[in-house]
Amino acid sequence: MTHTAPPLNGVDAHRKVPHPTAVVAIGCFCGIVVALTQTMIVPLVPLLPNLLHADASDTSWAVTATLLTAAVMMPISGRLGDMVGKRLMLVLSLASLVTGSVLCALSDSLLPMIVGRALQGVSMGAIALGISIMRDELPADRIGPAVARMSATLGVGGAVGLPVAAIIVEKANWHALFWIAAGLGALCLAAVLLVIPESPVRTPARFDLLGAVGLAAVLVMLLLAISKGGDWGWGDHLTLGLLVGSAVVLVLWGFWELRNAAPLVDLRTSAKPQVLFTNFASIAVGFAMYGMSLMPIQLLLAPSATGYGEGMSLIKAGLVVAPSGLMMYLFSGTGARISAARGPRTSLGFGIVVLALSYVWMLFLHDQWWQVCIASVLLGIGIGIAYAAMPALIMGAVPVTETAAANGLNALMRSVGTSLSAAVVGTVLAHETIDVGGFTFPSEHGFTLAILISLAAAGLALLLCWAIPARAAGPAAVS
Structure with missing residues (x-):
């Protein structure tokens, strides 16, 4: 089913494009699959030295390689999308995901695994590209909710990836994890090739x-x-x-x-207060989000002898925190409605407050699995609302010809925040430890420090949100 696209920058208004629902559904599916590949390796991390016959310090590159290529490619693929075509770059991103997943699935040694994981990281630019395609293709009244849902897929895929991967690793050969990723990537690629048209909005320039x-x-x-x-x-x-x-x-x-x-990056546009403070806030929100990704799982996996742990299996622990991904997706629509009624700055601030409440809850209540689940759900609600506001703020301040590049840069800022959180919170939990039965686990004092640090990041994010101009525009405001 097709509809007639609205005129964009003089482009033929009678150009036929798919129904908006198809564009949104395919875009969100691609976003979830791409984000899922970033966390799918977590259950394998302690097993990789034996599986790949290498030292633990070397196998950690299977995680680091994805982080590095994702960070590098998010702004670059966005800029290339603005120049040569967003659909083309989306296809190349998904092709990289499939290629990398197949290479990992065929790997039994370290080097091909690292190369495959690096190729998977290249695909992370797909989320910013999907957001930009939606802005170009959808009617004005559909852009806000669609972009909100697409933005939330970054968190949804990450939250869902852990329990799904844990189940696959426990019930099947570990290579199956990557074959499934390759299959999902191929489905995304086929859907984009068959349904999504090339965007008419281009920025002719030399790369x-x-x-x-x-x-x-x-x-x-x-x-x-x-x-x-x-x-x-x-x-x-x-x-x-x-x-x-x-x-x-x-x-x-x-x-x-x-x-x-x-x-590559228009620094003058990026220096606009609406863009600058949104990007800074994105770093802080990414930091706060990832802290909650690190702590609940470790709390649930730790034995009861620690005084706080539940002694759960990885699958059960993953299922306890999995609802956060569903909340991110469901409440992204709420974020879009708040943005439409009160502006995206209000939506971002409200999401950050809910995110902070998840840490306040964890500070006092984390001794039972259901208490950890509630904290995770609060995180999902807050991130769903906050992530929905970020692309709206960015697109409200940049020309339509720079949409993909600007969204890629914003996605990069979130990634920098999660990387900082992994380093800081990970270091705190690694140094504040107790010994139980010859095994080392983070101490309760360590968790308290990590919670306070993450709560401080949420507070900083709120201050940066207040620095965004009060009348921050949404995407419909910029032609």
């Missing part, structure tokens, strides 16, 4: 190759230092060198982007 290389260098050095600093030592020369190097290259990259007529 900023030097800007892309510079940004990649900044991100790789920064995220390597963050993700591996705990293993190398935060005072180690390599860690400090990477942090200093990323800062120096960032300054040089900024000068280049400001002088470039067709930059």
Whole structure:
């Protein structure tokens, strides 16, 4: 079923496109599958040294490689989508997911696994591309709710990925996990090729190759230092060198982007208060979100002898926290309605408050599995509402020809926040420990510190939200 697209930047208004429901359904399905691949490896992490016949320090690259390629490709694929076609870049992103998943499924050694996981990370640009396609293709009254749901898939896929992966790993050969990912990716690819049209909105320009290389260098050095600093030592020369190097290259990259007529990232647009403070708030929200992803599982898996643990299996623990993913998706629509009625800044602030309440609850109530479940549900509600507001704020402040690049940059900011959380919260839980039966587990004091740190990140996110202009526009406000 097709409908007539609204006119966009002079494009033929009689161009036939699929029904909006099909565009939204396929986009959200792609987003969930792409996000799922980021967390699907978690149940395998402690098993990888034996499965791949390598040291644990080396097998950790199976996680780090995905983090690095995802961070690098999110803004780059967005910019290329604006230039050469969003559907084309979405197809290439999904093809990378399928290729990487097949390579992992065929792997029994470390190197092909790392390469496959890196290719899976390339696909993360699909979420920002999907948001931009929706803005280009949907009627004005459908954009807000659709973009909200697409944005929420980043959290939904991550929340659902853990229990699903745990069940597959326990009930089948571990390679099946990646064959299933490849199959889901192939379904997404087929649906996009058959149903989604190429967007008529383009930004003719030369690709900023030097800007892309510079940004990649900044991100790789920064995220390597963050993700591996705990293993190398935060005072180690390599860690400090990477942090200093990323800062120096960032300054040089900024000068280049400001002088470039067709930059990879339009820093002048990014400096607008609505964009700047939304991106900063996205880092803080990403930090707070990931803290809740790390703690509940460890609380539930720890034995009762710790004084707080439930001694659950990974599958049961995953099922306890899985409802958060459903809440993210369901309440993304609520976020869109709040944005329509009160503005996306209000929606973002409300979501952050609910997110903070999940940590207040965890601070006092986390001794029973149902208490942890409630905290996880509150997190899902808050993230669903907050993530729905972020692309609305971004698209309300950037030209329609820069939509994909701007959304890619915002997705990158969330990723930086989660990486910082993994480093900080992970370090706290790794150093504040107790010994139970010869095994080491995080102490209750460690969990309290991690909760307070994450709560502080939510508070910072709220302050940054208040700094966004009060009359922040939604996507419909920009032509």
